[in-house]
Amino acid sequence: MKFISFAAGLVAMATQAYALFDEVETLTTENFEEMVLNDDENMWIVAFYAEWCPYCKPFDPEYAAAKADPKMADKRVKFAAIDVMANRETT
Numbered sequence: 001m002k003f004i005s006f007a008a009g010l011v012a013m014a015t016q017a018y019a020l021f022d023e024v025e026t027l028t029t030e031n032f033e034e035m036v037l038n039d040d041e042n043m044w045i046v047a048f049y050a051e052w053c054p055y056c057k058p059f060d061p062e063y064a065a066a067k068a069d070p071k072m073a074d075k076r077v078k079f080a081a082i083d084v085m086a087n088r089e090t091t
Helices: 002-019 029-037 059-068
Strands: 025-029 043-048 077-083
Touching: 002 059, 025 029, 029 043, 043 059, 059 077
Parallel strands: 025 077, 043 077
Antiparallel strands: none
């Protein structure tokens, strides 16, 4: 019974982690330099997060709201997030 509860918890946690920062560009070690560092036309606001971090979760709706804000439509600002646990070489 404990194994089933543990497995269900892992599935729930993975689902939450997948949804974290799903409204913004997803960065990885492979595309960070190309998309962010080599972009001379846009400013990037990047959230460095860990799936397990309870302090990172409140930023997801804030990033989504900022990205969807009509005032940002004509600005050259891009929003992105990178999972630091899966992309340790980037940080």
